[in-house]
Amino acid sequence: MSLAILSKPAFRDFVARLLADYRVAGPVAHNGSFIFDEIRDPSELHMDYPTTLLPPKKFLLPIREVLFRFKRQDGGVLQAPPETPPTVLLGVHTCDLHAIQLLDTVFSSGHYDIHYVNRRKKTLIVSIECLGPCDEHSFCKSMGTLTADEGYDLHLTDLGDQYAVDVGTQAGKELLEKYASAKPADKEDVQRLNAVISAKWPRFSYRLDFDVSELPSVLELGMKSPLWEELGQRCLACAACTNVCPTCFCFDVKDEVELNLVDGQRVRQWDSCQLDEFATVAGGHNFRASRALRQRHRFMRKGKYILDAHKHLGCVGCGRCARACIVDITPVGVFNELYRQQQAGS
Amino acid sequence: MSANGKPKIAFFDFTSCEGCQLTVIDSLQDHPELLNAVEIVQFREAMSEKGEDYQIAFIEGSCTRQSDEARLKAIREQADIVVALGACAHLAGVNALKSLHPLEEVRKYVYGDKWDWYETYDARPIEAVIPVDFAIPGCPIDRNEFIAVVKALLLGKKPPIPDYPVCVECRLKENICMYTKGKVCLGPVTRAGCGAICPTYGSSCEACRGFISNPNQDSIKDVLAEAGLSVEEIINIYTMFTTYQVREKLLQKG
Ligand code: SF4
Ligand code: SF4
Ligand code: SF4
Ligand code: SF4
Ligand code: SF4
Numbered sequence: 001m002s003l004a005i006l007s008k009p010a011f012r013d014f015v016a017r018l019l020a021d022y023r024v025a026g027p028v029a030h031n032g033s034f035i036f037d038e039i040r041d042p043s044e045l046h047m048d049y050p051t052t053l054l055p056p057k058k059f060l061l062p063i064r065e066v067l068f069r070f071k072r073q074d075g076g077v078l079q080a081p082p083e084t085p086p087t088v089l090l091g092v093h094t095c096d097l098h099a100i101q102l103l104d105t106v107f108s109s110g111h112y113d114i115h116y117v118n119r120r121k122k123t124l125i126v127s128i129e130c131l132g133p134c135d136e137h138s139f140c141k142s143m144g145t146l147t148a149d150e151g152y153d154l155h156l157t158d159l160g161d162q163y164a165v166d167v168g169t170q171a172g173k174e175l176l177e178k179y180a181s182a183k184p185a186d187k188e189d190v191q192r193l194n195a196v197i198s199a200k201w202p203r204f205s206y207r208l209d210f211d212v213s214e215l216p217s218v219l220e221l222g223m224k225s226p227l228w229e230e231l232g233q234r235c236l237a238c239a240a241c242t243n244v245c246p247t248c249f250c251f252d253v254k255d256e257v258e259l260n261l262v263d264g265q266r267v268r269q270w271d272s273c274q275l276d277e278f279a280t281v282a283g284g285h286n287f288r289a290s291r292a293l294r295q296r297h298r299f300m301r302k303g304k305y306i307l308d309a310h311k312h313l314g315c316v317g318c319g320r321c322a323r324a325c326i327v328d329i330t331p332v333g334v335f336n337e338l339y340r341q342q343q344a345g346s
Numbered sequence: 347m348s349a350n351g352k353p354k355i356a357f358f359d360f361t362s363c364e365g366c367q368l369t370v371i372d373s374l375q376d377h378p379e380l381l382n383a384v385e386i387v388q389f390r391e392a393m394s395e396k397g398e399d400y401q402i403a404f405i406e407g408s409c410t411r412q413s414d415e416a417r418l419k420a421i422r423e424q425a426d427i428v429v430a431l432g433a434c435a436h437l438a439g440v441n442a443l444k445s446l447h448p449l450e451e452v453r454k455y456v457y458g459d460k461w462d463w464y465e466t467y468d469a470r471p472i473e474a475v476i477p478v479d480f481a482i483p484g485c486p487i488d489r490n491e492f493i494a495v496v497k498a499l500l501l502g503k504k505p506p507i508p509d510y511p512v513c514v515e516c517r518l519k520e521n522i523c524m525y526t527k528g529k530v531c532l533g534p535v536t537r538a539g540c541g542a543i544c545p546t547y548g549s550s551c552e553a554c555r556g557f558i559s560n561p562n563q564d565s566i567k568d569v570l571a572e573a574g575l576s577v578e579e580i581i582n583i584y585t586m587f588t589t590y591q592v593r594e595k596l597l598q599k600g
């Protein structure tokens with residue numbers, strides 16, 4: 001929409017003012033790493049963080065949430081849970097931004113998920129451009145997520161002593177007008193921004209050995225690869241890979257009751273296709289009983305099934321699963337190996 | 347059922363440190379309303395009265411002597427539901443470590459020259475002696491899980507004990523993985539439900555809750571070996587709480 005400039009002190013003031021009216025969350029330091037968390041003071045923010053343990057998804061699809069409360073008598077009186085406060089999510093990287101766009105599609109099409117959509121409507125996103133790779137596990141450049149031209153309300157680029165602020169939505173424009181003392185960008189600012197952006201691209205490398213547009217067919221051709229069996233032997237079915245993934249959205253729903261055995265609540269919490277119990281249906285049959293089949297399913301979803309169903313790739317190249325896996329099962333490794341096998345076989 | 351319609355429950359202890367019963371007392375302090383839902387008729391840790399007409403028996407501790415067997419069988423006779431309370435009852439836990447050494451040596455080490463005054467044999471989980479309906483794992487048990495199990499039993503449902511690894515709870519807590527810190531951890535093969543309390547406070551998981559039902563044993567052994575552990579070290583860490591299970595499995599394989 002338009003470009004504004006916010007000096008670093010003005011950005012701190014902006015956040016301080018937001019705190020009066022919004023729940024504000026952003027990247028903060030945690031045990032020598034970083035997590036997205038609610039902040040109480042702008043000084044807690046680390047806007048130059050490399051990556052976080054869990055993605056910002058947890059503010060839109062909480063790890064565990066109460067869907068409603070009920071009574072096991074009188075026809076089961078229902079009560080909605082407390083509403084989420086209006087929230088500003090600061091410092092979202094573009095890989096995670098692409099993941100949120102996928103979640104928006106998933107939860108608003110087909111079965112319209114009122115819980116997600118309500119929370120999403122109350123959330124404003126202030127994202128930030130990565131100027132260097134977060135670490136050796138990321139492959140956003142290969143996945144086309146190293147930048148974004150939509151999905152944010154405001155998008156920041158660090159120009160050293162100031163941020164360039166790209167206004168993405170009307171809501172973002174209003175937020176900036178109401179809470180920040182920004183100035184419109186002049187010609188010099190635009191030149192500086194362009195220089196910073198063109199300097200960043202060479203810092204990232206392509207890590208897939210083929211173009212991402214080929215990924216769905218690489219997977220399709222790889223359905224019968226012996227690789228899956230090998231992964232199944234190594235995989236611990238620990239679900240670290242899916243729990244840290246910004247695009248995974250599977251959940252489990254269950255009822256919990258109080259000790260009076262009358263009052264209760266229905267909760268949902270993140271689930272994982274990598275766990276043994278996930279594909280077990282009533283009667284005890286598990287239609288993906290082997291770890292090999294579950295690994296195949298996971299990568300098929302990331303690179304093909306989700307794209308087919310929702311028009312967004314199911315992997316944004318954030319590298320979190322690769323960082324988390326104790327036995328070094330990584331998307332880059334898997335995708336490249338399938339491609340290598342196909343090149344060797346053809 | 348008592349006259350007031352509340353199920354009667356009783357607690358029993360065998361060879362254990364009584365830490366699980368103390369955790370039950372803690373849960374009662376957090377959830378005094380539990381006493382509106384059940385009537386406790388026997389609980390040596392907490393009261394002196396003794397009733398024998400219980401429906402649900404919670405048994406703490408391993409079976410470590412011949413004379414334990416008759417007592418266990420009598421409890422099984424009376425109770426409709428028997429629940430193993432904690433690692434000693436559920437797995438035999440650390441008590442089973444003594445079976446790694448000749449019994450006489452162990453008895454002399456513990457009881458000195460009075461060693462033959464005290465009867466003892468290899469420690470076993472109570473399930474080796476009587477049928478057990480459910481187990482609440484852990485050393486000690488998790489207080490919230492204890493309450494969740496009681497609720498499930500009152501509703502006539504299967505207790506919600508997870509069958510996925512500790513890593514699930516650990517990652518969702520945004521802990522830094524012990525392996526990232528250059529340490530080893532049994533979380534990937536251990537049954538969750540404790541909230542990954544050990545890694546959360548900086549210690550490795552030692553599998554006090556026992557293994558999940560389908561652990562990838564070969565892969566975790568490779569992981570431990572790659573981390574530089576010797577075979578002996580791997581066996582030591584692997585059998586801290588699961589000596590009985592690992593031995594049984596080896597015996598089955600012959
Ligand atoms: S993190 Fe690795 S070991 Fe764990 S489930 Fe995923 S692929 Fe398997
Ligand atoms: S599959 Fe891995 S790299 Fe891809 S989005 Fe998920 S966590 Fe990130
Ligand atoms: S994967 Fe790329 S876009 Fe995502 S945090 Fe790392 S560098 Fe930034
Ligand atoms: S610290 Fe242990 S339990 Fe936690 S993720 Fe790592 S291996 Fe799993
Ligand atoms: S983390 Fe492991 S050792 Fe610690 S309580 Fe949980 S299961 Fe037991």
